[in-house]
Amino acid sequence: xxxxxxxxxxxxxxxxxxxxxxxxxxxxxxxxxxxxxxxxxxxxxxxxxxxxxxxxxxxxxxxxxxxxxxxxxxxxxxxxxxxxxxxxxxxxxxxxxxxxxxxxxxxxxxxxxxxxxxxxxxxxxxxxxxxxxxxxxxxxxxxxxxxxxxxxxxxxxxxxxxxxxxxxxxxxxxxxxxxxxxxxxxxxxxxxxxxxxxxxxxxxxxxxxxxxxxxxxxxxxxxxxxxxxxxxxxxxxxxxxxxxxxxxxxxxxxxxxxxxxxxxxxxxxxxxxxxxxxxxxxxxxxxxxxxxxxxxxxxxxxxxxxxxxxxxxxxxxxx
Numbered sequence: 001x002x003x004x005x006x007x008x009x010x011x012x013x014x015x016x017x018x019x020x021x022x023x024x025x026x027x028x029x030x031x032x033x034x035x036x037x038x039x040x041x042x043x044x045x046x047x048x049x050x051x052x053x054x055x056x057x058x059x060x061x062x063x064x065x066x067x068x069x070x071x072x073x074x075x076x077x078x079x080x081x082x083x084x085x086x087x088x089x090x091x092x093x094x095x096x097x098x099x100x101x102x103x104x105x106x107x108x109x110x111x112x113x114x115x116x117x118x119x120x121x122x123x124x125x126x127x128x129x130x131x132x133x134x135x136x137x138x139x140x141x142x143x144x145x146x147x148x149x150x151x152x153x154x155x156x157x158x159x160x161x162x163x164x165x166x167x168x169x170x171x172x173x174x175x176x177x178x179x180x181x182x183x184x185x186x187x188x189x190x191x192x193x194x195x196x197x198x199x200x201x202x203x204x205x206x207x208x209x210x211x212x213x214x215x216x217x218x219x220x221x222x223x224x225x226x227x228x229x230x231x232x233x234x235x236x237x238x239x240x241x242x243x244x245x246x247x248x249x250x251x252x253x254x255x256x257x258x259x260x261x262x263x264x265x266x267x268x269x270x271x272x273x274x275x276x277x278x279x280x281x282x283x284x285x286x287x288x289x290x291x292x293x294x295x296x297x298x299x300x301x302x303x304x305x306x307x308x309x310x311x312x313x314x315x316x317x318x319x
Contacts (some may be wrong), residue, residue, distance in 0.1 A: 017059045024052050029098055036250070036295055040157055041214050049107050050146065052202045053084055053114030064175050084115035105201070113142055124264050136290035152177065157215070164217045165317035167297075168254070170197040176213045180238065185211060191311045193229035198313035203301050210241075210300025213315065221291040222319040226275040230299070230313035232266040238308060239267055242262045246279050246290040257285045266310070277317075 029318045033042045088111035092103040102212055120136050156174035160167075168175050176187045176199055184202040192198045219224075232238050245259040252258065260283035264273050281289045297315075301308065 014059060014062050017055050017062070021052065021055055021059065024048070026106075027094060028052075031039075036214070036247075037158065039153035041243060042149060043147075043153050046107070046110060046286040047150060049088075049110035050114040050117070053088070054118045055114075057084065057115040057118035077116075078170055080115050081112060088112070101190050110146060113139070113146060117143065120249065130242065147294045148304050160216060161279040165223060166313040167213060167216045167309075169314050169316070170199050170201070171192055173194045178213060179211045181211070181215045184209075188311065191231055192313050193231070193272070194209045194314035198231065198311040199309050202310060203304060203308040205304055205308065207303055207308060208300050209304070210299040211296060211312070212296050214296065216297075218294050219292045220277060220317060221293045223277055223319055225277060225318040226280070226297070226315075226319055228273050228299075229263075230266055230271045230273060232268055232271065232315070233309060233311075235268050236267075238310070239301065240266050240310070241300050241302060242275065242292065243296075243300075244275070244283075245296055247293040248290055250282070250288070250295060258287075259283060260289065 003191060027048070033045050042278075058274055060080070085108065088108040089103075091111075092101075096102045117139050120139055135174060152174050156172070156177060159172055159174070160178070163169070168178055169303055170176065170187050170192075173187070176182070176185050178194060179185055184204070186200045186202075188200045189196055189197055191200075194220065201211050226244070240263070243259055243264045245254070250256050251253075260275075260280040262275060262279075264271065277291065283289055299312070
């Protein structure tokens with residue numbers, strides 16, 4: 001009776017996991033976060049790779065448990081890793097073929113992390129197997145590291161809602177992640193127009209070089225101005241372009257005439273810039289900007305002969 005009960009429970013587990021895998025598998029190829037989706041949604045979606053391959057590996061181990069009486073071997077571990085790696089690569093290639101996505105090595109890494117986690121977990125719980133303690137600690141740390149962007153996003157999205165109408169003043173550590181591209185951005189101390197920190201932006205000699213505020217509360221209706229401060233450490237004036245667009249702009253061709261654009265000339269030292277949101281609203285030639293669905297605020301230089309550095313601080317909406 002005892003063995004029968006275990007068998008029934010194992011069969012129930014297999015059916016439940018199999019159903020979850022059937023439901024989850026299509027989401028590798030359909031749905032998912034768009035380019036401008038929230039950070040927490042993007043991060044949570046990425047973690048789905050770990051969950052899916054954890055369940056898939058768990059199903060494989062449960063299904064073979066009755067045939068496999070001996071302890072788990074190194075060969076079994078390598079077999080699982082190789083299978084997950086190959087399947088992960090195939091999924092990435094199919095995604096590229098069907099949806100035009102690029103192959104993401106980090107997704108394959110998360111697939112492997114899910115498979116390895118499923119292999120190790122049963123050896124730790126409910127009775128500790130000392131041989132697996134160190135691998136379990138290592139995998140746990142890797143899962144925490146993989147989940148870190150999700151937790152950071154949740155924290156900063158909550159901070160952004162509480163800060164609004166301040167869009168960024170860089171006094172909290174995750175605010176620079178509201179901007180793109182992150183590779184040329186750094187939160188710095190002591191150079192600030194407000195508080196202690198600002199955002200250092202490395203400008204290159206590319207045709208367009210700058211940064212975009214990507215993640216922020218998008219409803220700007222009811223406000224009169226966008227304000228931000230820019231520090232120019234150089235002695236020469238620097239032309240800085242500012243652009244703002246809404247969701248409609250992205251969905252309908254992203255024409256220059258369908259967005260707001262303004263040129264600021266930065267003098268040496270701090271420059272306090274102000275943009276009339278009434279001008280933003282009427283900037284598109286054939287319509288009014290949807291101020292309840294602003295999607296991006298960007299600042300950039302054009303075709304500079306040499307590299308420059310600026311610091312940006314205290315971006316906020318005013319009434």
